[in-house]
Amino acid sequence: xxxxxxxxxxxxxxxxxxxxxxxxxxxxxxxxxxxxxxxxxxxxxxxxxxxxxxxxxxxxxxxxxxxxxxxxxxxxxxxxxxxxxxxxxxxxxxxxxxxxxxxxxxxxxxxxxxxxxxxxxxxxxxxxxxxxxxxxxxxxxxxxxxxxxxxxxxxxxxxxxxxxxxxxxxxxxxxxxxxxxxxxxxxxxxxxxxxxxxxxxxxxxxxxxxxxxxxxxxxxxxxxxxxxxxxxxxxxxxxxxxxxxxxxxxxxxxxxxxxxxxxxxxxxxxxxxxxxxxxxxxxxxxxxxxxxxxxxxxxxxxxxxxxxxxxxxxxxxxxxxxxxxxxxxxxxxxxxxxxxxxxxxxxxxxxxxxxxxxxxxxxxxxxxxxxxxxxxxxxxxxxxxxxxxxxxxxxxxxxxxxxxxxxxxxxxxxxxxxxxxxxxxxxxxxxxxxxxxxxxxxxxxxxxxxxxxxxxxxxxxxxxxxxxxxxxxxxxxxxx
Amino acid sequence: xxxxxxxxxxxxxxxxxxxxxxxxxxxxxxxxxxxxxxxxxxxxxxxxxxxxxxxxxxxxxxxxxxxxxxxxxxxxxxxxxxxxxxxxxxxxxxxxxxxxxxxxxxxxxxxxxxxxxxxxxxxxxxxxxxxxxxxxxxxxxxxxxxxxxxxxxxxxxxxxxxxxxxxxxxxxxxxxxxxxxxxxxxxxxxxxxxxxxxxxxxxxxxxxxxxxxxxxxxxxxxxxxxxxxxxxxxxxxxxxxxxxxxxxxxxxxxxxxxxxxxxxxxxxxxxxxxxxxxxxxxxxxxxxxxxxxxxxxxxxxxxxxxxxxxxxx
Numbered sequence: 001x002x003x004x005x006x007x008x009x010x011x012x013x014x015x016x017x018x019x020x021x022x023x024x025x026x027x028x029x030x031x032x033x034x035x036x037x038x039x040x041x042x043x044x045x046x047x048x049x050x051x052x053x054x055x056x057x058x059x060x061x062x063x064x065x066x067x068x069x070x071x072x073x074x075x076x077x078x079x080x081x082x083x084x085x086x087x088x089x090x091x092x093x094x095x096x097x098x099x100x101x102x103x104x105x106x107x108x109x110x111x112x113x114x115x116x117x118x119x120x121x122x123x124x125x126x127x128x129x130x131x132x133x134x135x136x137x138x139x140x141x142x143x144x145x146x147x148x149x150x151x152x153x154x155x156x157x158x159x160x161x162x163x164x165x166x167x168x169x170x171x172x173x174x175x176x177x178x179x180x181x182x183x184x185x186x187x188x189x190x191x192x193x194x195x196x197x198x199x200x201x202x203x204x205x206x207x208x209x210x211x212x213x214x215x216x217x218x219x220x221x222x223x224x225x226x227x228x229x230x231x232x233x234x235x236x237x238x239x240x241x242x243x244x245x246x247x248x249x250x251x252x253x254x255x256x257x258x259x260x261x262x263x264x265x266x267x268x269x270x271x272x273x274x275x276x277x278x279x280x281x282x283x284x285x286x287x288x289x290x291x292x293x294x295x296x297x298x299x300x301x302x303x304x305x306x307x308x309x310x311x312x313x314x315x316x317x318x319x320x321x322x323x324x325x326x327x328x329x330x331x332x333x334x335x336x337x338x339x340x341x342x343x344x345x346x347x348x349x350x351x352x353x354x355x356x357x358x359x360x361x362x363x364x365x366x367x368x369x370x371x372x373x374x375x376x377x378x379x380x381x382x383x384x385x386x387x388x389x390x391x392x393x394x395x396x397x398x399x400x401x402x403x404x405x406x407x408x409x410x411x412x413x414x415x416x417x418x419x420x421x422x423x424x425x426x427x428x429x430x431x432x433x434x435x436x437x438x439x440x441x442x443x444x445x446x447x448x449x450x451x452x453x454x455x456x457x458x459x460x461x462x463x464x465x466x467x468x469x470x471x472x473x474x475x476x477x478x479x480x
Numbered sequence: 481x482x483x484x485x486x487x488x489x490x491x492x493x494x495x496x497x498x499x500x501x502x503x504x505x506x507x508x509x510x511x512x513x514x515x516x517x518x519x520x521x522x523x524x525x526x527x528x529x530x531x532x533x534x535x536x537x538x539x540x541x542x543x544x545x546x547x548x549x550x551x552x553x554x555x556x557x558x559x560x561x562x563x564x565x566x567x568x569x570x571x572x573x574x575x576x577x578x579x580x581x582x583x584x585x586x587x588x589x590x591x592x593x594x595x596x597x598x599x600x601x602x603x604x605x606x607x608x609x610x611x612x613x614x615x616x617x618x619x620x621x622x623x624x625x626x627x628x629x630x631x632x633x634x635x636x637x638x639x640x641x642x643x644x645x646x647x648x649x650x651x652x653x654x655x656x657x658x659x660x661x662x663x664x665x666x667x668x669x670x671x672x673x674x675x676x677x678x679x680x681x682x683x684x685x686x687x688x689x690x691x692x693x694x695x696x697x698x699x700x701x702x703x704x705x706x707x708x709x710x711x712x713x714x715x716x717x718x719x720x721x722x723x724x725x726x727x728x729x730x731x732x733x734x735x736x737x738x739x740x741x742x743x744x745x746x747x748x749x750x751x752x753x754x755x756x757x758x759x760x761x762x763x764x765x766x767x768x769x770x771x772x773x774x775x776x777x778x779x780x781x782x783x784x785x786x787x788x789x790x791x792x793x
Contacts, residue, residue, distance in 0.1 A: 025571055
C-alpha cells in the first residue's frame with residue numbers, strides 16, 4: 001500500500017506553506033496589526049517632526065553636526081521599533097501553538113523539522129520586517145519633503161541590513177526559546193536573554209552613529225549575521241517533536257540535575273585514580289579541535305598585540321632599563337613575590353579570570369571567554385613589541401618575566417578556553433536523543449572534569465613558578 | 481499486505497517512567513481496533529508512536545510497511561491523526577484551513593477544496609466551507625478535524641479520544657461519522673475509555689492497563705475469556721416444576737426461580753433451539769428467551785480492576 005500524496009520535497013516551499021498561513025493569521029489579529037500600523041505610519045511621522053525640530057534647533061547654535069548625526073540615528077530607530085514585534089510573534093510560535101493544542105496535528109504531518117522550523121522563523125520575520133521597511137520609507141519621504149534630506153545609498157543599505165540582521169537574530173533566538181518552553185509565559189520570561197543583549201547593542205550602535213564611525217556598523221552587521229546563523233543552526237539542532245509534545249511542565253528538578261551532573265562528572269569512576277585516568281583518556285581527546293582553535297586565537301592575539309605596538313607606542317624611558325638590574329628583585333618582592341601570600345593572590349586572580357571567562361562563555365557560545373583569554377596574551381605581545389621598539393631584547397624579557405610560569409599557565413588557559421568553548425557550543429552540537437538540559441549538564445560536567453583534573457593543578461604549579469622561580473630567572477637573565 | 485499496522489514489543493519510557501511497555505498489535509486493512517483503557521494507561525503515547533511523533537524506546541512498529549523510526553515522513557504521509565483536542569486555527573475559514581493541510585500533503589487548492597467538500601458532505605456538514613472555525617460547535621470542530629485527517633485519503637486513521645469531553649449529542653455525531661469511514665482499505669485505531677463507544681466501533685478491542693496490553697480480541701472473545709460463555713434466561717407462562725432437567729439436558733444451569741431459569745449457552749445457536757424444542761415437546765409455554773446482559777464493562781473491570789475506594793489511592 002503506497003500513499004501517493006506528500007509534502008513539497010524542497011525545504012523552502014514546505015516552509016512557505018507554514019509561513020503563509022501564519023502571516024495571514026497575524027494580519028487578521030488586530031493586536032499584532034495595530035502596533036505594526038502605528039509604528040509604520042505614526043512613529044516615522046513623529047521622528048520626522050523630531051528630526052526637523054532638532055535640525056532647526058542646532059542650526060541656531062551653529063552645531064549642525066548634531067543634526068547630521070541625529071537623522072541617521074532616527075532612521076535606525078524607525079527601522080528597529082517595528083521589528084521589536086517580531087520578538088513577540090516568534091516567542092509565541094511554538095509555545096503558543098502548544099498552548100492552543102494545535103501543535104500535534106502539525107507535527108503529525110510529513111513536513112520535515114527544518115520546514116516546520118524555518119516556516120515559523122519566516123512567519124515571525126516577514127510582517128515586522130515589511131513594516132520596518134515601510135516605516136523607513138515613510139520617514140525618508142517625510143525628510144525629503146520637509147527638509148530635502150536624502151539618505152546616501154551606503155547609509156541606507158547599511159541601515160536596511162542592520163535592521164534585517166537584528167530582526168533575524170531576535171527571531172532565531174526567540175524561536176529557539178519558544179521551541180524549548182511549555183508556555184508563552186515561560187517564553188516571555190526567558191526573552192530577557194534576547195532583550196538585554198539587543199538593548200545593549202542598540203545603545204552601542206547609537207554611540208557609534210553619534211560618533212560617526214559608520215564603518216563599524218558593517219562589522220556589527222557581519223557579527224549579527226554570524227550569530228543568526230549559529231542561532232538558526234542551534235534551533236534546528238534542538239528541534240525535537242518528542243520534546244515539543246512530551247514536555248508537560250518546566251519544573252526545576254534539582255535532584256535530577258545533581259544526579260545527571262554527578263554521573264557525568266564521575267563517568268563511572270570508583271576511585272580518584274580511576275577518575276583521573278578517565279579525564280585523560282575520555283575528556284581530553286575530544287577537546288583537540290577546540291584546543292587547536294584556542295592555540296590559533298591566542299597566537300593571533302599575540303601577533304595582533306605586536307602589530308599594535310607601533311601604532312600606540314609606550315613612552316618607555318631608556319633609563320628605566322638601566323635602573324632595572326639594581327632594583328628588580330626588590331620591585332618583584334614589593335609585588336608580593338617569593339611568598340605564600342603572593343602564590344595565593346596569583347592563583348586566586350587566575351581562577352577568578354577563568355571563572356569569569358567560563359560564565360561569559362556559557363551565554364555567548366564560548367566566544368566571550370575566548371576573547372577574554374586573548375586579552376592578556378595580546379597585552380604580552382603589545383609589551384614585547386614596545387620593548388623591541390625601545391631597542392631592548394624582547395625575547396630576553398619574555399624569557400625572564402613570562403616564560404617560566406607561562407609554560408604551565410598558557411596550557412592551563414588553552415585547556416580552560418577549549419573546555420568553555422565546548423560548553424558554550426553544547427546547545428548547537430546536541431547528541432541525538434538528548435535534551436538541551438541534559439546535554440548542557442554533561443558539557444558542564446566535562447568542563448568541571450577538565451577544570452579540576454587539569455587546569456587547577458596546572459595553575460597551582462604555575463603560580464608557584466611565578467612567585468618563586470620567575471623572579472629568580474628574571475633577576476638572573478636581566479642581571480639582578 | 482496482510483497487516484497495515486504491526487507493532488512488536490513497542491515500549492516508551494520517559495526517564496524512569498515507563499508509559500508503554502511491550503505492546504504488540506496487528507491491524508488488517510478495513511479493521512477497526514479500539515485501544516481501551518483508563519486515563520494515563522498509555523493510549524495516547526501508543527498513538528503518538530504510531531504517528532511517528534514519539535520515537536519508541538524499544539520495539540518496532542510498521543505503518544503501511546514503513547518503520548516508524550527510520551521512515552517517519554513516509555509513515556506520517558500514510559496516517560491521518562485526529563487528536564483528542566481538535567487543535568483548529570479558529571480565525572481561519574473551514575475551506576482555507578483544509579486547503580492549508582491539503583497543501584502540506586501536496587494537494588492543489590482546487591483539489592483540496594473539492595475533496596474537502598466531499599468529506600464535509602460525508603460527515604454531514606455541507607455548506608460550512610466558508611464559515612469561520614471559531615463559529616463551530618465542539619462537535620462540528622471535531623468533525624472538521626476528522627475531515628482534516630482524511631483529506632489525503634490515508635490507509636491508516638488514528639483517532640485519539642475522538643469524543644472525549646463532548647456532550648452526548650456531539651459525541652454521537654462524531655461516532656456516526658467514524659462509522660461511515662469504515663472501508664475495505666482503511667484501518668482505524670481508536671483510543672477511548674468510553675465502553676459503549678468501544679463496543680459500537682470495534683472489530684477488535686485491546687485493553688491497555690498501565691502501558692501494557694492486558695487483553696485483546698473481539699467483543700465476544702473478550703466476554704468469553706473474561707466473564708464466561710453467554711447466559712440465557714428462559715421465562716415460562718407457568719411454574720417449571722420438574723421440567724428443568726428435561727429442558728436443559730447437558731447445559732449448565734446457573735440460576736432459577738419458580739417460572740424462570742438461566743443457563744450457560746457456549747454456542748447459543750445450537751443450545752437455544754434445542755431448549756425451545758424440549759419446551760414445546762413438554763408443553764411448556766415459553767414467554768421469553770433472552771441473553772442476560774454481560775457488558776463490556778464487566779470484562780473491562782475484570783481486566784483493568786475496579787477503581788480503588790477513596791482514600792486508598
